[in-house]
Amino acid sequence: MEREKIRQTLEEVYRELAEPEDEEDTYAALLANWNLGFDYPIIDIADTITETVNRLAGKQFAWYWEPLLRDEYALSGEFAFIMVDPETRECLTFNRETMSVAVVTTLENIEQAIDLVSHLLKRAGVK
């Protein structure tokens, strides 16, 4: 999947989900401000990723995600995603080598978000 296509879809999905009033309030801008603490809209960040993957794959996956904490009071900038194909029940984020069910990644800028979507699409068999 082309990076530009992923970038466009991320921005489209973010506009639909978060309905920002300001034109300059883009997904890329949101990610760049990840260190806002608990005022940071983590739901918009994560839901934009999952819906972008669903849309580009043309399929509704079953998800669980959570932000990781640096300590009790601060986000680390990392998120964990678990993705399951509801038809086959396959956990697409399961890693047999590490025996982990989640993909954990840093989401502090738009390029990292594109990398993550690209990685999840590959796991789903989308080229």
Add this chain to the structure above:
Amino acid sequence: MTEVKNFDELKKRARESFLQMFDEIVNSGLAEGEEPDNPTDFIRFAWEDSDPCLCEQVAEIIERSVELTLDRVFIWAHIVESADAERFDPDGWYAFIAVDPETSRCVTLHQDYRGKTILARFRILSEEEAVEAVTKLSQLILENLGVRFEG
């Protein structure tokens, strides 16, 4: 994996597994002369005291009990749910995700009112609710593995 004939047998096995795992995980570390913990008191204390370590232990006991009940190992993720997003304030709800490492299949996948979900959620504030969680989680996993049994 051991066979289960019906729901009653599954529940009986779930109770035995839970009590065994509770003893192994909680009571095995007691110093000499210390009274063994009562499961309901332990679960309630973890909740009322908002102790993340004890809540993690409750979740681990549930997971190990399911594995013992079904005689099969899974890869787990669990969530100790919190009533407050900004500080740890457990509300008694626990959610579990299990994956069968042999097939990579999520064995907690099911339909709820929102659609397909991978989270199996249980409120666990007593021994009875813990046994119920182990039973229902085991039943859900069996269904996902294609195993059917009576009632």
